[in-house]
Amino acid sequence: MASIRVGLLGLGVVGGGTWKVLQKNAEEIARRAGRRIEVAAVAVRDVEKARRLLGDSDVRITTDGLEVARDPNIDIVVELIGGETIAKEWVMEAIRQGKHVVTANKALLACHGNEIFDAASSKGVMVMFEAAVAGGIPIIKAIREGLTANRIDWIAGIINGTTNFILSEMQSRGLPFNTVLAEAQRLGYAEADPTFDIEGVDAAHKLTLLASLAFGIPVQFDKACVEGISKLEAEDIQHAARLGYRIKLLGITRRRDDGIELRVHPTLIPMGCLLANVDGAMNAVLVHGDAVGPTLYYGQGAGEMPTASAVVADLVDVARLESADPEHRVPHLAFQPDAVKDIPILGADDIESSYYLRLRVEDRPGVLSEISRILAESDISIGSMFQEPFQAGEASIIFLLHRAREGAVSGAITRMHKLPFVRSEVTRLRVEDLI
Amino acid sequence: MASIRVGLLGLGVVGGGTWKVLQKNAEEIARRAGRRIEVAAVAVRDVEKARRLLGDSDVRITTDGLEVARDPNIDIVVELIGGETIAKEWVMEAIRQGKHVVTANKALLACHGNEIFDAASSKGVMVMFEAAVAGGIPIIKAIREGLTANRIDWIAGIINGTTNFILSEMQSRGLPFNTVLAEAQRLGYAEADPTFDIEGVDAAHKLTLLASLAFGIPVQFDKACVEGISKLEAEDIQHAARLGYRIKLLGITRRRDDGIELRVHPTLIPMGCLLANVDGAMNAVLVHGDAVGPTLYYGQGAGEMPTASAVVADLVDVARLESADPEHRVPHLAFQPDAVKDIPILGADDIESSYYLRLRVEDRPGVLSEISRILAESDISIGSMFQEPFQAGEASIIFLLHRAREGAVSGAITRMHKLPFVRSEVTRLRVEDLI
Numbered sequence: 001m002a003s004i005r006v007g008l009l010g011l012g013v014v015g016g017g018t019w020k021v022l023q024k025n026a027e028e029i030a031r032r033a034g035r036r037i038e039v040a041a042v043a044v045r046d047v048e049k050a051r052r053l054l055g056d057s058d059v060r061i062t063t064d065g066l067e068v069a070r071d072p073n074i075d076i077v078v079e080l081i082g083g084e085t086i087a088k089e090w091v092m093e094a095i096r097q098g099k100h101v102v103t104a105n106k107a108l109l110a111c112h113g114n115e116i117f118d119a120a121s122s123k124g125v126m127v128m129f130e131a132a133v134a135g136g137i138p139i140i141k142a143i144r145e146g147l148t149a150n151r152i153d154w155i156a157g158i159i160n161g162t163t164n165f166i167l168s169e170m171q172s173r174g175l176p177f178n179t180v181l182a183e184a185q186r187l188g189y190a191e192a193d194p195t196f197d198i199e200g201v202d203a204a205h206k207l208t209l210l211a212s213l214a215f216g217i218p219v220q221f222d223k224a225c226v227e228g229i230s231k232l233e234a235e236d237i238q239h240a241a242r243l244g245y246r247i248k249l250l251g252i253t254r255r256r257d258d259g260i261e262l263r264v265h266p267t268l269i270p271m272g273c274l275l276a277n278v279d280g281a282m283n284a285v286l287v288h289g290d291a292v293g294p295t296l297y298y299g300q301g302a303g304e305m306p307t308a309s310a311v312v313a314d315l316v317d318v319a320r321l322e323s324a325d326p327e328h329r330v331p332h333l334a335f336q337p338d339a340v341k342d343i344p345i346l347g348a349d350d351i352e353s354s355y356y357l358r359l360r361v362e363d364r365p366g367v368l369s370e371i372s373r374i375l376a377e378s379d380i381s382i383g384s385m386f387q388e389p390f391q392a393g394e395a396s397i398i399f400l401l402h403r404a405r406e407g408a409v410s411g412a413i414t415r416m417h418k419l420p421f422v423r424s425e426v427t428r429l430r431v432e433d434l435i
Numbered sequence: 436m437a438s439i440r441v442g443l444l445g446l447g448v449v450g451g452g453t454w455k456v457l458q459k460n461a462e463e464i465a466r467r468a469g470r471r472i473e474v475a476a477v478a479v480r481d482v483e484k485a486r487r488l489l490g491d492s493d494v495r496i497t498t499d500g501l502e503v504a505r506d507p508n509i510d511i512v513v514e515l516i517g518g519e520t521i522a523k524e525w526v527m528e529a530i531r532q533g534k535h536v537v538t539a540n541k542a543l544l545a546c547h548g549n550e551i552f553d554a555a556s557s558k559g560v561m562v563m564f565e566a567a568v569a570g571g572i573p574i575i576k577a578i579r580e581g582l583t584a585n586r587i588d589w590i591a592g593i594i595n596g597t598t599n600f601i602l603s604e605m606q607s608r609g610l611p612f613n614t615v616l617a618e619a620q621r622l623g624y625a626e627a628d629p630t631f632d633i634e635g636v637d638a639a640h641k642l643t644l645l646a647s648l649a650f651g652i653p654v655q656f657d658k659a660c661v662e663g664i665s666k667l668e669a670e671d672i673q674h675a676a677r678l679g680y681r682i683k684l685l686g687i688t689r690r691r692d693d694g695i696e697l698r699v700h701p702t703l704i705p706m707g708c709l710l711a712n713v714d715g716a717m718n719a720v721l722v723h724g725d726a727v728g729p730t731l732y733y734g735q736g737a738g739e740m741p742t743a744s745a746v747v748a749d750l751v752d753v754a755r756l757e758s759a760d761p762e763h764r765v766p767h768l769a770f771q772p773d774a775v776k777d778i779p780i781l782g783a784d785d786i787e788s789s790y791y792l793r794l795r796v797e798d799r800p801g802v803l804s805e806i807s808r809i810l811a812e813s814d815i816s817i818g819s820m821f822q823e824p825f826q827a828g829e830a831s832i833i834f835l836l837h838r839a840r841e842g843a844v845s846g847a848i849t850r851m852h853k854l855p856f857v858r859s860e861v862t863r864l865r866v867e868d869l870i
Contacts, residue, residue, distance in 0.1 A: 001762075024586075024725075025584060025726070028585075029583065031770045031774035032651075032766070032771070032774075033771075034762065034763070034771045136727035136730060137727075138576075138577050138581025138730075141577070141580060141581045142577065145573070145576060145580075145752060146573025146577070147748065148464065148467045148748045148752075149456050149460060149464065149744040149745075149746075149750075149751070150463075150744055216463075216466055274709060274712060274713075274733060277712060284731075289571075289744065290459075290460070291456050291460070291571070291744040291747075292571035292744035292745075293571065293734065295571060295572055295732070295734035296719075296731070296732070296733035296734065297730070297731070297732055298730060298733070299727060299729060299731065300727065300728050300729075300730075305727070306726065306727045306728055308726055309585055309726040309727035310584075310727075311584075312726075313583045316583040316584070317583075319763075320763050321756075321763065322763065323760045323763045324755075324763065325758045325759075328755050328758045328759065329755065330755060335466045335467050336467070336469045339465075339466035339469075
């Protein structure tokens with residue numbers, strides 16, 4: 001059978017890894033796919049650098065992605081340049097030309113996925129994106145194909161390696177956020193501008209895709225509630241540990257009767273659960289289905305070779321499925337396009353969770369009583385609390401609150417901030433038992 | 436699009452679960468598959484019982500599986516009766532009739548898979564078996580489709596829930612094997628005749644399938660090295676814990692230059708690793724690929740609904756792929772039939788592992804020196820050891836040995852058994868660091 005011919009847009013970390021995996025495991029891949037997967041062209045910024053990587057192969061090198069997208073000899077265009085502007089233009093052109101697309105670009109799909117998948121469906125081509133979520137872990141495939149029997153209830157995942165590395169180091173070494181971030185940058189785990197990672201944006205891009213796959217809804221990144229880890233204090237990690245919890249940046253999406261929760265934030269989870277023991281830059285996604293119960297998927301969520309593993313798996317899938325009737329292929333968002341439903345995404349106030357609150361207060365009689373009264377009047381029930389001295393004349397009070405609406409908790413916190421003896425902003429973190 | 440019509444062979448735990456999932460999630464499943472999946476006929480032993488479960492549906496009930504296998508209105512035959520005789524006959528007939536087959540029968544496929552897959556390939560039909568390994572966890576899909584970019588190095592899995600439940604209880608409560616087995620039988624976690632589970636046969640069936648998918652080799656259950664947990668002593672679980680290990684029944688398959696290891700046995704693994712923290716009846720499979728590194732898949736490995744989740748996922752896959760050219764579908768054993776290679780399975784003596792040895796010896800001078808000499812003469816290097824009193828005049832000696840050929844270790848143990856001061860059989864367990 002003829003080779004399948006690939007055009008790579010971008011030859012950076014993931015593009016280079018993809019090239020290497022396709023060379024190194026060429027025989028193994030062909031034994032599986034039934035045909036060779038051959039890189040025919042690459043579009044890069046730096047032609048000389050590309051020439052060095054590609055050696056004496058006869059891959060065509062260009063700086064113009066549109067040329068690759070329009071090359072009639074190319075069957076699949078692999079977009080690995082990132083970003084939402086040029087990447088989108090080249091991907092849309094590839095689709096218009098009737099080519100299949102493989103991409104690792106979560107930002108592109110989380111923000112423009114509906115348009116891209118629509119265009120692909122009308123041209124009868126596949127847009128594959130296993131590499132866009134959790135790197136080498138085949139989580140898209142698991143949800144989209146492995147759990148099709150289930151009504152999926154919720155997903156909770158560690159889907160950003162940078163923040164998990166930072167939190168693991170803060171946890172194990174008791175260091176503050178800024179120190180660990182600087183170290184992560186030195187080690188290459190965090191970028192020079194780490195905003196997208198540490199503020200939860202990258203995780204929210206990925207979660208947006210997972211939610212669509214799980215619930216059959218359009219991608220709606222703009223509706224996600226997102227909170228990063230840059231304000232997290234070492235103190236709270238220690239208090240959490242004392243209470244039997246670890247803090248992880250989780251992406252959580254949950255189906256409720258009145259809508260869908262879509263949220264990324266630091267979360268206290270019980271120490272004993274597997275997710276709490278996923279350390280360093282590793283990723284893991286816990287999926288709860290009504291028939292299967294909980295399932296967990298763990299592995300490297302980023303990096304040259306793990307991400308390339310996902311890109312190449314998509315290439316093999318396209319090679320295998322190319323000849324199938326388009327309407328029989330796995331739908332882009334797991335559900336048939338005409339069966340995607342616009343279920344509302346719930347706003348921040350409507351989230352339901354348990355909560356951890358920490359207050360710094362003046363140490364004098366009546367303090368606890370007034371704070372407790374506010375919680376009671378907000379109909380929020382206390383699971384446990386402890387108080388300890390903070391510094392001369394001040395105390396820290398920590399509450400674990402039972403499940404409540406976030407709007408109620410925010411209202412209570414606003415009232416607490418008006419109390420004269422509350423000495424700093426109230427720290428509020430969500431707590432999930434993941435059961 | 437027309438419904439896809441299913442015939443169920445067997446309506447026991449998994450068959451009943453499959454029926455329930457197809458009813459309960461009918462709409463969700465149709466939204467994904469693009470068509471309804473409809474049970475048209477069932478073959479059961481007890482017609483009355485079936486009638487009660489199926490209620491007032493118009494599913495045809497028969498006692499003759501061949502009738503279902505030959506029914507021209509049926510597209511997919513789902514074999515859930517287990518065993519290797521009638522199940523084989525009915526499955527082969529379904530294939531001859533050009534029907535796709537979905538099965539949860541690991542024994543059937545591990546022992547007769549080559550013949551069954553050959554027959555299916557020549558008829559151009561699919562035989563799907565996600566439910567045969569690790570219940571609801573989509574591990575077949577992960578290896579067969581999700582990790583196709585990789586040269587898979589090894590797999591290590593907890594793939595039998597009964598034994599994992601027993602070991603977890605022995606570990607956490609310090610109870611002996613027989614006590615916990617009796618309790619597991621009372622709770623329904625172990626069968627009245629638990630041999631297949633506790634002696635590792637069930638795990639070896641599953642491992643046989645995983646090895647074929649990972650390495651592109653024919654199924655060769657008869658070559659597996661299998662040791663169960665029935666002789667495991669509570670004492671060794673405690674010693675292992677002191678050394679920083681937990682004992683799990685693992686199925687391990689590893690590709691080496693000279694062949695493939697295929698083995699099931701109780702294994703010491705480091706406490707900190709995720710597999711060591713998979714407790715109760717849960718399953719988990721760790722897969723190591725050269726590009727992706729380690730990935731882990733966790734979930735319920737048995738039970739009515741989790742297993743049904745896998746059966747129904749296979750049905751959706753068949754519904755989606757039915758129209759694809761047969762030669763473009765995912766191959767049964769992950770590799771194209773003409774690319775399956777007969778790599779030799781290594782015998783027990785050729786296994787390479789680290790080892791734990793426990794000896795009961797007379798407590799007198801020179802004992803340790805003689806034992807150590809045997810190890811040295813066998814070219815086996817000691818990682819660590821400790822000795823402690825056992826009872827009056829006797830001591831226990833525990834060795835952790837560095838990686839060695841099992842033949843060398845067995846030879847050394849034979850020599851130890853001849854020493855006059857060795858008071859009982861030497862306990863030998865394998866140790867794997869899983870890195």
